[in-house]
Amino acid sequence: MSTTTATHDDHAHEPTGLIRWLTTTNHKDIGTLYLVFSLAMFFVGGAMAMVIRAELFQPGLQWVDPGFFNQMTTMHALVMIFGGVMPAFVGLANWMVPLMIGAPDMALPRLNNWSFWILPFAFALLLTPLVLGLFGIGGGAPAGGWTMYPPLVLQTGNAFPFLIFAVHLMGISSVLGAINIIVTIMNMRAPGMTLLKMPLFVWTWLITAYLLILVMPVLAGAVTMLLTDKYFGTSFFLAAGGGDPVMFQHIFWFFGHPEVYIMILPAFGIVSQIIPTFARKPLFGYDSMVYATASIAFLSFIVWAHHMFTVGMPLAGQLFFMLATMLIAVPTGVKVFNWVATMWKGAMTFETPMLFAIAFVFLFTIGGFSGLMLAIVPADLQYHDSYFVVAHFHYVLVPGAVFGIMAGVYYWLPKWTGHMYNEKLGKLHFWLSAIFVNVTFFPQHFVGLAGMPRRIPDYATQFADFNAISSIGSFVFGLAQLIFLYVIWSCARGGKKAEAQVWEGAEGLEWTVPSPAPHHTFDVPPVVR
Amino acid sequence: MSICMLRRASATIAALGLWLGSSSAALADWEVNMPVGVTAISQEVYGLHMLIFGICCVIAVIVFGAMIISLIRHRRSLGVTPATFSHSTKAEIIWTIIPILILVGMAVPAADTLVRMEDTRNSDITVKVTAYQWKWHYDYIDHGVDFFSNLATSSNLARQLDSGIDPYSVENYLLDVDNPLVVPVGAKVRLLLTASDVIHSWWVPDLGGKRDAIPGFVNEFWFKADEVGVYRGQCAELCGRDHGFMPVVVNVVSEEDYDTWLVDQGGSVQIQTAALTPTAAPVQVAPASAPVAAAPAAEWTMALAMSQGESQYNTSCAACHQANGQGLPPTFPAIAGSAMATGDIVAHIDIAIHGRPGTAMAAFGPQLSDEQLAAIVTYQRNAFGNDTGDLVKPADIAAAR
Numbered sequence: 001m002s003t004t005t006a007t008h009d010d011h012a013h014e015p016t017g018l019i020r021w022l023t024t025t026n027h028k029d030i031g032t033l034y035l036v037f038s039l040a041m042f043f044v045g046g047a048m049a050m051v052i053r054a055e056l057f058q059p060g061l062q063w064v065d066p067g068f069f070n071q072m073t074t075m076h077a078l079v080m081i082f083g084g085v086m087p088a089f090v091g092l093a094n095w096m097v098p099l100m101i102g103a104p105d106m107a108l109p110r111l112n113n114w115s116f117w118i119l120p121f122a123f124a125l126l127l128t129p130l131v132l133g134l135f136g137i138g139g140g141a142p143a144g145g146w147t148m149y150p151p152l153v154l155q156t157g158n159a160f161p162f163l164i165f166a167v168h169l170m171g172i173s174s175v176l177g178a179i180n181i182i183v184t185i186m187n188m189r190a191p192g193m194t195l196l197k198m199p200l201f202v203w204t205w206l207i208t209a210y211l212l213i214l215v216m217p218v219l220a221g222a223v224t225m226l227l228t229d230k231y232f233g234t235s236f237f238l239a240a241g242g243g244d245p246v247m248f249q250h251i252f253w254f255f256g257h258p259e260v261y262i263m264i265l266p267a268f269g270i271v272s273q274i275i276p277t278f279a280r281k282p283l284f285g286y287d288s289m290v291y292a293t294a295s296i297a298f299l300s301f302i303v304w305a306h307h308m309f310t311v312g313m314p315l316a317g318q319l320f321f322m323l324a325t326m327l328i329a330v331p332t333g334v335k336v337f338n339w340v341a342t343m344w345k346g347a348m349t350f351e352t353p354m355l356f357a358i359a360f361v362f363l364f365t366i367g368g369f370s371g372l373m374l375a376i377v378p379a380d381l382q383y384h385d386s387y388f389v390v391a392h393f394h395y396v397l398v399p400g401a402v403f404g405i406m407a408g409v410y411y412w413l414p415k416w417t418g419h420m421y422n423e424k425l426g427k428l429h430f431w432l433s434a435i436f437v438n439v440t441f442f443p444q445h446f447v448g449l450a451g452m453p454r455r456i457p458d459y460a461t462q463f464a465d466f467n468a469i470s471s472i473g474s475f476v477f478g479l480a481q482l483i484f485l486y487v488i489w490s491c492a493r494g495g496k497k498a499e500a501q502v503w504e505g506a507e508g509l510e511w512t513v514p515s516p517a518p519h520h521t522f523d524v525p526p527v528v529r
Numbered sequence: 530m531s532i533c534m535l536r537r538a539s540a541t542i543a544a545l546g547l548w549l550g551s552s553s554a555a556l557a558d559w560e561v562n563m564p565v566g567v568t569a570i571s572q573e574v575y576g577l578h579m580l581i582f583g584i585c586c587v588i589a590v591i592v593f594g595a596m597i598i599s600l601i602r603h604r605r606s607l608g609v610t611p612a613t614f615s616h617s618t619k620a621e622i623i624w625t626i627i628p629i630l631i632l633v634g635m636a637v638p639a640a641d642t643l644v645r646m647e648d649t650r651n652s653d654i655t656v657k658v659t660a661y662q663w664k665w666h667y668d669y670i671d672h673g674v675d676f677f678s679n680l681a682t683s684s685n686l687a688r689q690l691d692s693g694i695d696p697y698s699v700e701n702y703l704l705d706v707d708n709p710l711v712v713p714v715g716a717k718v719r720l721l722l723t724a725s726d727v728i729h730s731w732w733v734p735d736l737g738g739k740r741d742a743i744p745g746f747v748n749e750f751w752f753k754a755d756e757v758g759v760y761r762g763q764c765a766e767l768c769g770r771d772h773g774f775m776p777v778v779v780n781v782v783s784e785e786d787y788d789t790w791l792v793d794q795g796g797s798v799q800i801q802t803a804a805l806t807p808t809a810a811p812v813q814v815a816p817a818s819a820p821v822a823a824a825p826a827a828e829w830t831m832a833l834a835m836s837q838g839e840s841q842y843n844t845s846c847a848a849c850h851q852a853n854g855q856g857l858p859p860t861f862p863a864i865a866g867s868a869m870a871t872g873d874i875v876a877h878i879d880i881a882i883h884g885r886p887g888t889a890m891a892a893f894g895p896q897l898s899d900e901q902l903a904a905i906v907t908y909q910r911n912a913f914g915n916d917t918g919d920l921v922k923p924a925d926i927a928a929a930r
Binding site: 279284322362455461 | 560561562563564570573574577578581582585588589592593595596599600603604605606609610611612613614615616617620621624625628629632635636639640642643644646647687688689690691692694695696697701702703704726727728730732734737738739740741743744745746748749762763764765766767768769770771772773774
């Protein structure tokens, strides 16, 4: 029986060129599409960040007016979150989950195609008002912040429906992708691959996928209510009509806090794959890693109001959300300790993926510390909506989520392309990124504590020096990403042949298939002992 | 490595900031830390902030230290053979329990401060703050003074795109207004915050925090500045195009200067509408604000207390607790037969004076005189079949205040 399935024809009848990519149902092709799309969005969002930092380089308004500045902060966040980080993780899951669990493909290949191809349309919709605005048509992009708080967001002009429908499309794409990942992991594991034998990247994605299914519909509901408030005379969030603007914040952050973990749990998984490989030592505390991930996911549903301590909640509510939030430090701490214990007494080498993983542990932990500080309500009433918060979430998202993605890309790039990437350039990219991400974001702690609010285009002169440093850091960080682009491009084009076992210390099914991974893998399921 | 050094550098800088304290004028350009501020609360918040920062630094030294040692010693280039261990139940229990204990240690003082921050009772002055896009409106509702506070003209000219004006040439660039909020030093100022259009947030770091101003809501925030001075802050919640250009300036002055200022503004030093938001401190200036009970000179007897108490009860308490003392449970508990009105007399007096935060039970201490409160508590303890026989004296109330 196995011979009949194994001698599949070579798919010579498959279309080529653009049609191939439009119609593909292959998890590797779709993974590549997601990753390329995400890389493109990373540069689009990065360009917006450069505009923001250029304006903030000096006090006074030099480059853009305040309205456009607000468009930039709003779009930077939406593009980076929904276009950069989330699709990158979905792309990595598409490529690696079937390879890691010994499945021939994703469980629902056509759905997979659809969930990707929704995305370019979602972002075309989202970016249209901005592009038209640049040509002087219309009022420009949404400028009410990515959190879309009413009543402010209801002041958005014609960009408003573009924003709402783009968010809907992104949500549909995410939910479909998440369903696919859950079905694949639950049904298509190779014989012998029990749940507690799954690689951690698969585990973290399984939990992330459940988070996505639970919260994206909540966001969809919230933005739909915004839509009807604006165009159909409802007053869900309008006090004048008996509605409640704070209710939106509750609903939004019920989505928004799990969303934060959607953007970091897969990175935890990637780092948990990479550190054992380069320490040549098994992951410390596998079971506790799984339980910690599940605990973080659970807690993420009961901490949302820590984003809104200043709205005037009852004392009991503030205390509850403070304590629940502080509790997250426990499972997160377990993870960090486990990574350190994995390195301990290993035999480490420091290839680019390992460098990014180590920087992830250091810098994500710093973001964790500032997160803990933010949980303390009395102090949060000072930190809230200041640059301290901006520094905090960029520490967990850039050297956290984004470094996790980069680590994963360097780690698996040889498996995808069949070539080794340029290690020298990879290390250069790492060091420039690691140094200048700190130059960019560390001073933001200082200006935030000293009293600089976030989302302002201009500031008092006492904040000038640190802002100048931060801007310079961001420019170098931004330029350094061009090296990343070049490394990926050149690795796809050629280079030293990669073996099946790319990294000497790596374990897992993905290293049993040749590099580059053939178009179809595991037609016959491997047996896991 | 670079990260660790940065971390250390930051700790050093933070410590330096702490040492230099609040004399920040000369150092304003490189301010790295939260201001200590000029209220007892802001100083507590600063203490909490430094405590938690310190704890984080200690944890960082331990965790990053272990990692750095590992990165130096456990590398293959040194020819080491990797160990094979993959778990240790003991270690995992230890590093779960210890963080929990540390967190409890952080939460206790934080909760303690928070309870005090939330206590807006017994304020001396109430100012209604209404946020607009992009200015503040201050209304001294007891004194008949109200005005708008806008970004100062000099800043407004300089902040226009390509204005050609150097921001450094403008004094207090973006942190100056035409009409600041003026309050007396040492007075507990309660702000009632709301907004007319979108959500804003009133923030002055030196006064210990911020609170959102939300259309359709009235939020409370209070501060009691201990030092005369000018304190500056900004709107902290994105409120549209000119969010960056609606500063908050609070001018804390001496009591005499405050009174003069009130008169200059066409207001009255005396409270005009005591019934709306009674305040305690100006009582010395205008004792008439607290209605004087009838025949204060008469001897305080049970009969007098009960008759006064009944009328005061019907005025102040009966709307919720009902004239027959049965209340409207569960929201408004009964007085008749209640544990509060038949049990510990001290607790009963306390709730009458201070109210119960988070419920509809108001603090009547600032609203009523000692005699009135003594009469009410006596009435509650002897009417509706409670029959405790307790006679509460005005002096008991005064002692419990």
